[in-house]
Amino acid sequence: MNFTKTLLLGAGVVTIGIGAGTGEANANSGFGPQVERVDLSMKDGIHIDVLLKNVSNNKHVNAVNIQPASGTMDLNLDGFVKCAKDKSTDFIGSKAYFGTVSLQNGQIVENGVLFRDDYDPGFTEWEGIGNGQWVNESGNHDPFVVPLAAIKNGHPAVRFDPVAELEKKLQQHLGQGKSKAEFYQKEQMIAVQRPISLSGTCRGAAKSDGPGSQASTGNAVSSGYRTIMANLTIRYEGDPAVNETPVVHAQMANNPNQIGNNFPFKLDKADFQPNIPHYNGKCPPDQNPKIRVNFQTSGSTQGLIDLKVMSENSPYGEYGSYFETSGIVNNPAQGAKHIDFSFPLKEMLAQDKYAFMSQPGGQTQHNMRIKARTKPFQGGEWSEWKDFDTAMYFHGCKPQVNVNVGGIGGKMGFDNGGQGGNDPIIPTLDVRPGINGGPAKPGLNIQQQQPGGDPAPQLQIKKSEENGEAGLILPAVQKVREAGR
Numbered sequence: 001m002n003f004t005k006t007l008l009l010g011a012g013v014v015t016i017g018i019g020a021g022t023g024e025a026n027a028n029s030g031f032g033p034q035v036e037r038v039d040l041s042m043k044d045g046i047h048i049d050v051l052l053k054n055v056s057n058n059k060h061v062n063a064v065n066i067q068p069a070s071g072t073m074d075l076n077l078d079g080f081v082k083c084a085k086d087k088s089t090d091f092i093g094s095k096a097y098f099g100t101v102s103l104q105n106g107q108i109v110e111n112g113v114l115f116r117d118d119y120d121p122g123f124t125e126w127e128g129i130g131n132g133q134w135v136n137e138s139g140n141h142d143p144f145v146v147p148l149a150a151i152k153n154g155h156p157a158v159r160f161d162p163v164a165e166l167e168k169k170l171q172q173h174l175g176q177g178k179s180k181a182e183f184y185q186k187e188q189m190i191a192v193q194r195p196i197s198l199s200g201t202c203r204g205a206a207k208s209d210g211p212g213s214q215a216s217t218g219n220a221v222s223s224g225y226r227t228i229m230a231n232l233t234i235r236y237e238g239d240p241a242v243n244e245t246p247v248v249h250a251q252m253a254n255n256p257n258q259i260g261n262n263f264p265f266k267l268d269k270a271d272f273q274p275n276i277p278h279y280n281g282k283c284p285p286d287q288n289p290k291i292r293v294n295f296q297t298s299g300s301t302q303g304l305i306d307l308k309v310m311s312e313n314s315p316y317g318e319y320g321s322y323f324e325t326s327g328i329v330n331n332p333a334q335g336a337k338h339i340d341f342s343f344p345l346k347e348m349l350a351q352d353k354y355a356f357m358s359q360p361g362g363q364t365q366h367n368m369r370i371k372a373r374t375k376p377f378q379g380g381e382w383s384e385w386k387d388f389d390t391a392m393y394f395h396g397c398k399p400q401v402n403v404n405v406g407g408i409g410g411k412m413g414f415d416n417g418g419q420g421g422n423d424p425i426i427p428t429l430d431v432r433p434g435i436n437g438g439p440a441k442p443g444l445n446i447q448q449q450q451p452g453g454d455p456a457p458q459l460q461i462k463k464s465e466e467n468g469e470a471g472l473i474l475p476a477v478q479k480v481r482e483a484g485r
Helices: 164-175 180-185 345-349 352-358 475-483
Strands: 002-011 012-018 028-031 035-042 050-054 067-068 072-075 077-083 089-104 107-116 124-125 135-137 145-146 188-204 221-236 266-272 279-281 290-298 303-311 321-332 336-343 364-376 386-397 462-463 471-473
Touching: 002 364, 012 352, 028 035, 028 089, 035 188, 035 221, 035 279, 035 290, 050 164, 067 164, 077 089, 107 145, 107 188, 107 221, 164 180, 164 188, 164 221, 266 303, 266 364, 266 386, 290 303, 321 336, 345 352, 352 386
Parallel strands: 050 221, 077 124, 279 386
Antiparallel strands: 002 012, 028 221, 035 077, 050 067, 072 145, 089 107, 089 188, 124 135, 188 221, 266 290, 290 336, 303 321, 303 364, 364 386, 462 471
């Protein structure tokens, strides 16, 4: 049975036909002039894409800490690209994507991509020697290696967080009145579907329409793509030792009266929120973005937590600490807690060495890791700093619109370069788009700056109904138009 799933990603709409099983049938695709076709499927065979384990030494059910056995996922793809039947057209490369793409003017547009990498599929070119023939080249058959930290945040139809998927199944289990300990004791299998794409790019040599002709196709380059819904399998191996009885230190075993009073305090996990709100808008922003860290502790006594978020293996080098806090008082009996911190985007973009991050277009990647240490609230020593969750945070900058209005003699947009008796009045239009590729929600803040430096009263904005289209028109423009009617 085939069905169609529509992904709404930012301002784009991507419709993906999904076939039963591997997702090959009715896959979404598009091809530029130099590309005849692109094929993509998952290789046959039973495989586990992500293995989950309970890594906590404390086997109490409330101290369970589920983590992937590996930080990457290997996807065994079977890809193929066929260039157009032209002796001067060559295959020049491919990319694999975790997410969806589309085609515009023969070029790939990444509508909902969380991770991409070069990929080497099999391909075919037309060899024009003699009567011509197709020449096939085999790919390297290496897997598409996807970092789990890169794909855990994003649009719900694309993002993939294996631990969150296991938590969803746990909630269904608990909703049936079953035991939490029993769930973690047994093996759990989960299957989900996510979009995987492959692009192929071919280039044609320059051609002329004949001697003396000025027309030429140039070195034409175009791409094609195919997107499938791939089956991803998660296996939690189960931990039979999980129980509902707290673990007691050996030195307390012969003194039951101390149980509950001296049980150690421990930070079991500290994770970034499942769907980090990436930033895409004015640079620098008016306010730093907020990111949440969820944490869980165990023990029967209160404790203190020092926590920091550090840069790690970032493309622009080590920034150091994005955030630090100390002395968080926590009581394990109160359950899971969280803190919100401000990612220092304003401070970063204010530094000259990071000016390149403020350029419109594209995204800057920030790799983050949580580090923490703990101690009992009364007595005891601080533990060593330990590594916890990692995540990637992205910010993008959008160009701001500046509208120049005013001048001498009622001429709109006139700039006399400061010559003459009057300088033009230049209002600033501050348009702030929405976040995460959502619909733009302009915030209009228009003020006139007089030569003396004092702001004039705010301009009033009227809607124009000219040509039947709603728009924004400044009062001075309105007067000029009315005078000419």
